[in-house]
Structure formats: structure tokens, C-alpha cells
Amino acid sequence: MTLAIPSALPLPLVSTILDTLFINFQPPTISLLAGPVLTTVAAGLRSGLIVDIGWAETVVTAVYEYREVQCKRSVRGMKLLGGSFANMLAGAIDPNALKEDPAETKAAKERALPSFQECEEVFSRMGWCKSAKKPEADPPAQGLPPVQEEDELGASMRSLNISKGSEESAVVSIPLSSTAAPMTLRLPFSELADPCESALFATGTSAEDLDDEELPLHLLLYRSLLCLPVDVRTICMARIVFVGGGSNILGLNGRVLDELAILIEARGWDPVKGQAVEKLRENPKLHRTRARKAGPTEVPQGQGTATPSIPAGLVEQESDPIEEQLKREASKGAPPLVSGYLRAVESLGAFSGASLLSQLKIPSVSTVEREQWLQHGVSGASRPGEINIAAQRQSMGPSSFKSGAVDRSSWTLGLWG
DSSP states (O other): OEEEEOTTOOHHHHHHHHHHHHHHTOOSEEEEEEHHHHHHHHTTOSSEEEEEEOSSOEEEEEEETTEEEEEEEESOSHHHHHHHHHHHHHHHHOTTTTSOOTTSOHHHHHHHSOOHHHHHHHHHHHOBOOOOOOOOOOOOSSSOOOOOHHHHHHHHHHHTTOOTTTTTTOEEEEEEOSSSSOEEEEEEGGGGGHHHHHHHSOTTSOGGGSOTTSOOHHHHHHHHHHTSOHHHHHHHTTOEEEESGGGGSBTHHHHHHHHHHHHHHHHTTOSOOSHHHHHHHHOHHHHHHHHHHTSOOOOOOSSSOOOOOOOGGGSOOOOOHHHHHHHHHHTTTOOOOOOSSOOBOOOOOHHHHHHHHHHHTOOOSEEEEHHHHHHHGGGGSBSOOSOOHHHHOOOOOTTTTOTTOSOOSSOBOGGGO
């Protein structure tokens, strides 16, 4: 039996789960595997950035070579989104429904509003997410701004009395049957995307006013990538996997990637930000002083204009023929490595990854046997969480391929120990 559980699950809960499975189902062994690693396996990857938009929270886990190297969380999930959508429906039914009225009882107020199940069904059918607003380009310093094709198209549509945003301004009918009196709400289609803006992207709220546990999704991904080492970041940013119930919202995954690309273009990979940093970047005097202090300037010989010297850090590295030959030999038959840009990858989920590993009979780091668990319990697990490679090395003999060749006298709970 393979058990796919989060790596942050407390040890008492792990012990309770193992006791229940060993006593009631009596499997001979149970392998413990982390959910983000299994999601990476189901996507056909070795590394990736797993974005799990769940019910209570959103968890961003960086996986590098089948190991979890970082994990960050935010309370912005489907629970917060469902509450925001329910408040929107309640405000559309009765603008005074959200105000506290001591004369009205709680039961009467709940009967006048739609139920939780109906709010969830309406959002799953009609909820969506708007596209990202790209920053406007700076106007030219002199001359008239160029006329784009969109402006010409908008002028021709206005002359024909055709509205440009007809899809978003359309009115949709939402039948509600769980209220005290069944009714049909008529709302603009654009308002159905407002709960996603406020709950998942914190539109209208400054980032300085948010705690570390309240970050919007795009800022959570940006900080997760920013805290990773450079080599791990280049691999993970090209392998972003969205899973969880929130990943099924129409337009959400593309919106997160677009917002993340805008953040990277505006800030780069510099963790320091603020007005002082912007002034430092825009001050030409500081740049000249820095370039002057970088090293001795070359004195031009002869007459004429001298070519500007290239800083040593920007000079291309001299090619080494032996190293290039070794790289060519090592990369023969291997596909080119995709890295350095944002890309989303689909996955079949953690349970498909666990099924794949079970069919391939790949042993996990933590494999618990029933007899040893019932005899010793949690206290029988050894503390080291790594695979002892030296203990498995042995010469090729008659007993090399026996099933009992691997020593299972000591076992570990791995990440959960």
C-alpha cells in the first residue's frame, strides 16, 4: 500500500493513520510518499514548482530531483473564495443582508440567503477569472503617439454602435432554489469575476498591508522563486504545475502566470525594493562613479576616438575545446534542457504518480512493515532520513538478486520522522 500524505503532516496523525491501516486492512508494507513529489512524477518531471490551490490554503512547493527543497503557504484558497462569492450573491439578493440586525434572527437570515452547496455549485459553473492588466507603455517624448490597430477598430465599432466588451457586459440569469422563496438573480457577467479578484489576488490592497500568510497567488509564487538558488530557480520556473480544486477555475492559471511575468519584468530577481533602490538605479552619477571605481581605465594610444573598454564581468568566456567535447559526449541522446522562462505543465495528480511508482516497484525512502510497526510502533523508526547507500553496496554473487538482499532491520519515517 502506498500512502500519499503531505510532508508537513504531524507525527501523531501519521501514527494514527498507520495504526488504522495496519489493524483494519492488514497490508504487509506501507510506503510513505509526499504529495508534491508524486505530482511531479505524474507530470513526467524530475523537478518542478507545485502550486496546490486547495480548500483552506494554497501551498507552493519546490521539488528538485524528487526532493522537496522549499514550501510556502497562503490562506488564500477556495474557502476564502467561496465566502467572497457567497457575500456577492447575498448582496445581490438584499443589499442589507450582510449588516447585523438585532431584530432579525440568525435562522431567518440564513433562510433568506442561498445555501453553501448552491453557492459552490453556482461558482463552479459560472465563476471565472479576468486576464491580467499589462502595464501601459510610456508615451513617446516627442511627436504624436502611434495609432494602433485596436484604436482604429474601436473607432469603427463606435461608429457602428457596437459595444466593445459585449461578453463581460452580458447579463446572466442564476436560478436559486435554496432560499426561502425561490428566485432568479440577474447579474452582469463581469461581476462573477470580482470574488476571484479580491480573494485570490487581493486587488485594491497594498502588499505592505498583507502578512506573510496572506500573500496573493502571484506574489507567493514570485517570493518562492526568489528564495530558491539560481540553478534550481531556472529549472522550476519552466515547470510550474497547478493542482487542486482552484486550478479548475476558468482563466486562473493564465492570470497567475501573466501576473508573475509582470512582476519579474518590473522587479527582476532583486529581493531589495523601495524608493531608495529606484533612485539608485535611475541616478546616472552613481553609475558613472561605480564604473570609474570598477578598475583602471585604459589610456587610448594615438589619435582618434578610442573604443570603450568592456568590463571584465561582461567579457565572453574563452572556449575550452576539451570541455565542449565532454559536454557533447554527455548530452548525446538526451533531450535539450528547458529552463529560464515561465511555462506551465499539466499533471495527472498525486494518486496517478503513486500508482505509477507502485507499478514500477520503485522503493520509497520510508517503507514500514506491519510486524515491526505492531511490535515497536513509532519508537522503532531510526532517526536518519536518508537512504544508506553504503549498506546496500555489495559484490555480485549468487545471492545478489534475492528478494531479501536489502537489509530491512532498521527503517525510517523519512520526512515524517
